[in-house]
Amino acid sequence: xxxxxxxxxxxxxxxxxxxxxxxxxxxxxxxxxxxxxxxxxxxxxxxxxxxxxxxxxxxxxxxxxxxxxxxxxxxxxxxxxxxxxxxxxxxxxxxxxxxxxxxxxxxxxxxxxxxxxxxxxxxxxxxxxxxxxxxxxxxxxxxxxxxxxxxxxxxxxxxxxxxxxxxxxxxxxxxxxxxxxxxxxxxxxxxxxx
Numbered sequence: 173x174x175x176x177x178x179x180x181x182x183x184x185x186x187x188x189x190x191x192x193x194x195x196x197x198x199x200x201x202x203x204x205x206x207x208x209x210x211x212x213x214x215x216x217x218x219x220x221x222x223x224x225x226x227x228x229x230x231x232x233x234x235x236x237x238x239x240x241x242x243x244x245x246x247x248x249x250x251x252x253x254x255x256x257x258x259x260x261x262x263x264x265x266x267x268x269x270x271x272x273x274x275x276x277x278x279x280x281x282x283x284x285x286x287x288x289x290x291x292x293x294x295x296x297x298x299x300x301x302x303x304x305x306x307x308x309x310x311x312x313x314x315x316x317x318x319x320x321x322x323x324x325x326x327x328x329x330x331x332x333x334x335x336x337x338x339x340x341x342x343x344x345x346x347x348x349x350x351x352x353x354x355x356x357x358x359x360x361x362x363x364x365x366x
Contacts, residue, residue, distance in 0.1 A: 174228045174237075175264055181238060181253050182261045232257070266332045271306055273361045275320045281346055284308065284316040284326055286339045295333040302329055307359050309352050317346075319356055319363055 229251070232238045237257035241250040253261060284303065288296035296314075306325070308316040323341055330336040346352065353363055 174232055177225070177228050177232060177251075178237060178253065178257060178261050179264060181251050181257070182265075262328070262332050265328060266302070269302070269306065269325055269328065271318070271320060271322055271325055273359070275362070277319050277361075277363045279345075280343045281352075282318045282320070282322050283342050283344060284318070284322075284339065285342075286314050286335070288314075288335050288338045292333075292335060292338075295335050299329060299333055299335065299339075307356075307361075309355050311350070317352060319361060 229238070233240065235256075236254055237260055238251050239254055241252055242248070243250075286296070286299065288299070303316045304310070306318075306322075308318045310316055326339065326341050327336075330339050356363055
């Protein structure tokens with residue numbers, strides 16, 4: 173539940189609500205105060221446990237992942253991610269990162285080249301692991317190849333691992349195939365030129 177809430181809050185959300193009670197037990201006597209958040213988090217056919225949402229929000233606030241911002245008249249409450257919360261969300265985004273294999277190929281290859289210093293070995297190994305999970309083709313120890321646009325995904329990884337200045341992405345062609353096309357086709361990629 174906490175992950176769903178954090179991911180939901182990674183986009184701005186204002187909830188018009190009866191604010192949570194500040195004088196009694198947390199959220200006591202707050203009626204229908206989470207309707208907007210519930211609609212945002214759950215499909216209509218999914219059962220909603222309002223107490224679970226309240227507990228998750230309370231826990232996220234205590235861990236300083238979110239903060240509550242009340243309107244002046246106290247009729248609206250805005251939930252906002254803190255810096256710590258944004259880091260957690262970014263970790264979730266990296267974990268859930270996928271690149272669709274159903275794109276049309278433009279005939280160009282995306283090269284990801286990196287030279288990450290030894291003192292950042294953990295980040296370098298994590299980047300390699302993520303590139304291999306995403307089914308990039310490894311040409312050399314620090315050179316990977318991918319058929320589709322992946323700049324946003326690589327940018328997210330670079331930001332998360334704080335290695336942006338050590339990673340280069342460029343688009344180009346290759347003279348020799350090295351079995352690259354066959355590799356991607358075996359993995360289910362659709363590599364016909366537009």
